[in-house]
Amino acid sequence: MRAFTAHLHRFAAGQALLAFVFMTAIGLAGLLLFGRLGRVEALLVLLASATACTSAPAGIAMVSSNFLVREPSRDMLFFAASVDGIVGIILLQLIYAGYHPADALGPLGELPALVWTLLAVSIGVLCGIIFVWLTRRRTNVEELVLFIMGIAAFTAGAALQLRLSPLFVSVTMGAVVAHLVPDPRRVLRVLAKWEKPSCVIMLILAGALVGFPTLWIIPLALLYTVLRGCAKVAGASAMVRIETPPFPTPRFLGLGLIPQGGISLVMALSALLTFYGLELGGVDVSQALFSVVILGVVLSELVGPKLTTATLRTAGEISSLVEKALALGDDKSARAEAARYTPQMPDAEMPDNGEGGDEGTRTSDS
Template sequence: MNTLLVLSISLLCGLLTAKLLNRFKLPSVTGYLIAGLFLGPSIFNIIPAEICTDIEYISEFALGIIAFNIGGSFELSYVKKLGKSIIILTLIQALGTAIIVFLVINFITHDLVFSLLIGAISSATAPAATLLVIKEFKAKGPLTDTLLAVVALDDMVCLFIFSISTAIAKVITANTFNIKEAFFTPLLEICSSIILGIFIGFLILSIIKHTKHANDSLVIVLGTILLGCGVAKHLHLSPLLTCMCSGVFIANLYSEKKKLYRQVEFVTPPIYILFFTFAGIGLDISVLSKLGILGLAYILSRTLGKIIGSYIGSLISKSPKVVKKYIGFGLLPQAGVAIGLAMIVMLEFPEFGKELSNIVMGAVLIYEIIGPILTRIILYKAKEIDPNKKSINKTKTISMNH
């Protein structure tokens, strides 16, 4: 099957499946994954998984855009408004989740690298599901405000945790583990990725100031995201961290940033559809069924980590009682960023990447169904939901890119 045929089938089937599932109030990302599942070797084998590997640059480009958009939400003025308590809560719940999942999975597998990476991925939370429920039910109050702030920062924290974990994992798998290598090498990779990201952001800003047309600005941004991904990959740095730092740079120094990010979001849906559909094609149901205990352990330990980590973070940050009691249940949804990180593991650590990817994507399907329901329940119990909105049946569907 030629590449153009693969792209057309993946794009159209991904979109149509998502629209079909939207009627049942399921998120679009679930539709893309299921479309890939049916197209791939697990069910109909219309598109062999090897073909998606040959065009993996699309997935890498999509990840770069996702990271760039995450960085774009990190404005210093916004962070200052949130206050220290929100930052403390976000850091502790993310780190707490990663640590608990790492300990549980390592206890079962005795595989340090595998546990380290899946623990880092577990800290990611998908903001779109939470935002969907809050907007639909017109929720207002301290729990709602805290949820909105934490999900806005959570993916950025996750990317830092993942970058550190990946760098350490590379040192361990290279069989050169010592104290110097364990700390210096990851630190050098992370700092170099940040510096490269700042340079790419500066490059975007320098060129874009001299452009008069919106289309030119869009081409410059997409081109430099590709440049950042390519250079980072060539230098064995983190493309995700590089693109995220570029996004942070633009968000804080470009006066027309909102207009620019809207332009980027306008052209990226086809790339996202292909990315998630390819991820579904790579999902091996037979492997997932054999890893039932490990998959269940991941879901339970991540759920426990979010709840315990959020509670401890709420205590330390002196959050309101309603936040301490419920916020962990509102941070369970997981989607695009987690899948993207799992795809990176498949590329960087092929010896167990397939196994990890199946666990993460299986968990995503579950979390994307139960997550919005739990969010609605806690907002109702916290008495922050509009009393006139009794059912989730009228929820408007939106694209779950994160």
Template sequence: MNLDIELVHKLQIMREWFLIHQASDKVIYIIGFLIFMSLLVVLLAKRFHVPIVVGYVFLGIALSVNIIEWLPFLSEEAKEWYAFTTESFDYIATFALAFIAFTIGSELSVKILRSLGKKIIYIAILEATGAFIIVALATFAITKTLYLSLVLGAIASATAPAATVMVLKEYNAEGLLTSMILAIVGIDDAIALIIFSLVEPLALGLYLGQGDISIVHALVAPTIEIGGSILAGLLIGYFSQKFISNMEDKTKKILTLVSTIVGGSAIAIFLHLSPLITNMFIGFAYRNFARKNLGIAEYMETLTVPLYALFFILAGTEIRLDSIASAGFLILAFVYTIARVIGKVGGASLGAHLSDAPEKIKKYVGLGLLPQSGVAIALAYTVQKHFIGGESSLTVFNNIPLSDNVGLLVFNTLLFTAALTEVFGPLATKYAITKAGEIGEH
């Protein structure tokens, strides 16, 4: 009871502080500025034929807290407000990933999945496990630290759908390769979650010097989470599409769509499920249970333009230049990035060959699986929270020092490499669909 009263008192103090300092005004200033800058990015990207998402990420890096701190014309108070406000925008990433997951699911028809068949299973499993194995081996070779290599390898298995989906939409890509990429990024996060959930307890036990690994935590928990997310998504999606199919009014359709996606995320979070997998299967239900075209594609495209712009810009602002300046960190990040590209592209190509996929799938499917943010960064957050209290003296090549804080090292590595892949990943995706002849009019 005393704790509740104390918490209420603290919340009242925070509320008064936010009102006195007009915190909401600062949020409006920054969002307004970022939206305006995103317009300039679009104009430049169109002029120079560069994927828009690349421009968003570069803008975010240019507006990172470290860069802003160097500006002499801003007061210390303004700099602190900027840092505080940009770091409080986590909900934008949650919303953006929810809409992205829905978009992926809505592209996956049962007919397409049946036609692609075992090809998807082979490619998805081998590209994810390929990244895990190659990154784990490569980072262990230079750090000689098994627990660090295991968590980096597990996180490397994840592919961020956001940048890839945005490029495919921007260039109106259609065809077998496009369908294959969308299908793979759609199920990749489920595979990555399974790998991470199996590996992280083992790595944590090694880090803390404990040998006991709970089979419930390592196997049953992720199975329940993934299965529950799929079931929740299918149920929500089924009833939502049934409800929206009887509507003709645009306003009702938009509000139903938004409340379904955002509400699906809220339900998933409340039930400790995956919002990303839940919304992916909501979209899947929309695509496969609806008896007619629901006419929501145009609404989705319009609704998500500013949301995606803010998401990618804010992802770029997460980079902390002062934490990536050491030689040891740069070596680790470089090895991680190269090993992950080899694992993803090599694993996808191997899966395509084993499943006797068409030639353009063998050549180019791996190039659409390189971006990494979203789920990977969320997993890195998990590592940062769990990996505390153990002994750590980390080096690269036995003599170049790394950060002693394992959790922070993993998180910074993911932020840095995610920014890199958010830049060259979309370029690789554009190259793949161009070579495959699947770019439409735009």
């Protein structure tokens, strides 16, 4: 994180917040227009907006790897997609706190939203300290895996029991562990090793929970995908104007942030478990929201890489010669061409600063 400049941090967080605001404003305005603006409806809009403001760096990494892109716009997109999930997780906890069920702590259930958020932070810090204490001595890998799985299950279970965000509590715990554990890289290596099996289990669970309580699920998923795309474009465009980067960027940079993935899935799953059984007009809306987000993620993953490719091509960061070499299967020439290539945006996409621009060029071989 320290390797990235402050303007990249502001861009990443800002575009996610603006995307959330855009989605929320459009959703609430639509409900108001149709006379359906109630507490439950507003909650659904907020939850959907929180899942929509996150992106997946995997799609951007795949495109940049396929076309050997290592340029500033790509780095900007990749960093934003890697960071904006934190914004979504924080927003999700704030929504949980504002719409907290009164029966979560029995007679103590009627607590202010700020207290619930502080409680979530406290649980995360406490669980992080417990993990650090458990691993205070050098443990073997098997013990470390057991401790990680145990504390993760305990933390998520405690959060769900109190109707807090398991993601937020777990992220807080992770921050404590990263700063206090003697060897954080060792923990990271274990997490990386178990990441894919955990994702498989999560995807199986997500697939099993997908349902269609109403026929409106598919059109709502399409609407969710379109609005999310508009929100990401609007958020990124606004932040480019506010935080002017030191390099030219394409007009619709936010199209490169369309890929969506695991964070949104887990956020939707968390909302389903937290508000399970919430009904509106006889329809289980928690189930409906989960299915809408799942289908939206699938659609985003289908079109996202193509839009990211188009964005980087518009930015002049994908060399046509590299593409030709890759199409011919000549990886060696493609890598050599990528090393020589100097990206430059076409004239039509350059900022209006009075300077012209040329097509992408190659540096001298000397």
